[in-house]
Amino acid sequence: MKTFSPARMALIAACSLVLVFLILPVLIIVPISFSGARFLTFPPPSLSLRWYQQYFSNPAWMQATQVTLIVAAFTVLIATPLGVAAAYAISQSKLRIMRVIHMALLLPLVVPIIITAVGIFFVYARVGLVATLPGLVLANVMLGLPYVVISVLAGLQSFDPAQEMVARSLGMNRLRSFFVVTLPQIKSSVVAGGIFAFISAMDETIVALFISGGRYQPLTKRMFTALRDEIDPTIAAISTLMTAASLMLVLLASGRQRRNA
């Protein structure tokens, strides 16, 4: 593989083309968001911040942003402890049923999201949780759990449970030994799991389409409705901000995970 054989050139060319296909659409929204034109023209005839201004000065977009951030924050606060407890139990217990439970906790990744969405809508309609903040949070907790479980389980794999035994033999109870000995060592994967749950809640669209309404509509739901009607460059500005936020969070999470490994 040292020389530039035709096969190698072909491979590099194919790989580069596919990478351009993957990256270009993500990048193209950035110049569009800074365009001064009312309609989509490329390259933008002039540069301006008008679409960002439009976003920040529109009460509906701001309200939706607020809902998204509140829902994502509460999702993390609830999903993280639940996921950590579950992952800890799965990794420590030798019960056969834990394998089944582990699979059950990954169900949100397996069941097509539209089915989950319609199902939750039916259940929420019965108990009056449609168009409420708690309803949105609860659904996002469920959807975020697998990310926390997967991330924490990965962290626990490199942790030696004997350490906790030592702590307990020195007189700590189980809870204390977990918080003093185990948690600090898996902290990075816990934080990473929480960040993934946050991103998942921030990006979630389909469940929100069915169960959110009135004042409590997240950003993604309003974006979806706006996209169905017309291609407003305000959405390019929002998209750029969302992408920047996601990527920053992912970098943070993966940095955390690597430190843990």
Place this chain on the structure above:
Amino acid sequence: MLALVSPALLVIGLLIVLPVGWLAWQSIYHDGFTLEHYRRILTEEIYWRSFALTFEISLFATVIALLLGYPVAYAANAAQKGWGIFILALVVLPFWTSVLVRAYAWLALLQRTGVINQFLRYLDVIDTPLALVHNTFGTVVATVHILLPFMVLPLYAAMQKIPRDLMQAGASLGANPAHAFFRIFLPLSLPGALAGSTMVFVLCLGFYITPELLGGGRTVMVSMLVSRNVELYNQFGAASAVAVVLLVSVLLIFFIASRFISLDRVLGQK
């Protein structure tokens, strides 16, 4: 230990097991047991056509993703470490941007006044804009874009497990590089290809946002059938039956795939 998992299990039970069970029940019970909703799926054209279209698009997207993903995974695996990480980072980058953002990007690229049409007109390649979006073509392009990382990652993981000595051993026994690739490397990478293909196919079956925004109302995939039955026609029984058939298809594919590859491998990816 069971006490520790129970809160998480409760959330999953209440928000996914119960709702899905409810759907299954609704699909067969409406003032008495009935198979009417399932009969409609088989007999009414709009239903079975939508299922056929969804399977067709999923198959198409899977094949394209495999063809595009294989060289990328191969290059990431064969490259020196730094380059390999760089390639993988570029693959994972769009994975972490919202599906809505990417739908917007593809609309901006592919629509009549979009970037690609403007560019082609500027080059004088075309006179009238091409219909690249609001049809099946646009749906497939955006779908492949979203699902490609799910193909590349398992492929890469499988390729990493192939010992490099094997290719050298093949070469020392007289195989030319192409021969060694097809006889040694390709077969050993097949579990990764199967894992990736399963994931891409199954995810595609349940796609909603992409066909809804880029399909232009003509590419009615199964998910859209479910949502329309609920939102427009209030046909909860019909929506439930379609949802059940979709879910059973997905689980069946996972089950079949699990006979050949470890399921953890498929699910652990995302």
